[in-house]
Amino acid sequence: MNSKRSNAQRLRDALEDDIINGRRTPGERLDAEALCREFDVSRTPVREAIQQLVASGLVTVVPKKGTFVSKVGLDQLIEMFEVMAELEGMCGRLAARRISEDELVALREAMERCEAAAKVGDTDEYYYENEGFHHAIYAASHNGFLADEARQLKQRLKPYRRLQLQVRQRMGRSLAEHREILDAIEGGDAGSAERLMRDHVLIQGERFSDFVASVRRFEACPEDTA
Structure with a gap:
């Protein structure tokens, strides 16, 4: 550890x-x-x-x-991820429009720490550095209410987001998505930043299948009757 x-x-x-x-x-x-x-x-x-x-x-x-x-309900988890994706997208759009030079430096540094964690293959360390990357974007949105809501829901989903990173090659794909998000925010492309942030979080396609497979065993366990 x-x-x-x-x-x-x-x-x-x-x-x-x-x-x-x-x-x-x-x-x-x-x-x-x-x-x-x-x-x-x-x-x-x-x-x-x-x-x-x-x-x-x-x-x-x-x-x-x-x-x-x-007992965790898969339907509720998917709903929470959908809301999380929309919140993240809003943060990305606002950050692309409002980020300061100092905040852009902090975001680049967070990206470098993500790259270092990915390089050594430490999914847990990458998860925590990934948090720093996302929190830097929340701060750059300059919308405190939105940032608080995003942080709270992200914390609620933390176990499942960590689980996603253990899926083979997900960490590498996540890092590549970070680079695209950083480029969009640096370039002031609000539309692309919003779409990339939303897709980065949304569980869809193959990621949906991987996620369902990961959670299904846990969901299928008998519910406590005490």
Whole structure:
């Protein structure tokens, strides 16, 4: 695991991977003390990781019963990705029109960090540098409300976006899409920036099939009846 990330981040990522890949099934109870022992961490990062997993919809806290792995509906996930694509497209369009020179420098630097992570083949590191690239575009939109909404939904979809990057060759394609987005924003081409950002996030075509295949096993697990 990458030492640059906090214990809470590393624990959250590990639990996300376990849930998404079926190693922890819907209805399974997450015991805080057991997680402390398993990951050799204190209760604080466990509590923070659980809060983040609740925010992303992967786990549910049931009063007086405990914390359980949730059942994820594929239809809802697709709907959220559709909304995310539209928000990202708006951010790209506004950024192409409004980005400052300093913000353009920050975006280029974020792109360089994405390239470095992709070069060593680290999908998790690429994911976090990818976040920096997108957040730089949000900031350049100069629309605080839009940026907040995009960040919140992106966080909700984080486990599934990380999962996408594990699909063979997806990281390389994502990086190529970043280059096109950067070129459009640099050139002030608002229409292209909007379309490229939207297509970058939207799950369609082969990506849709890959995504469905990745989630289907998890969705098919029996729902908790407790």
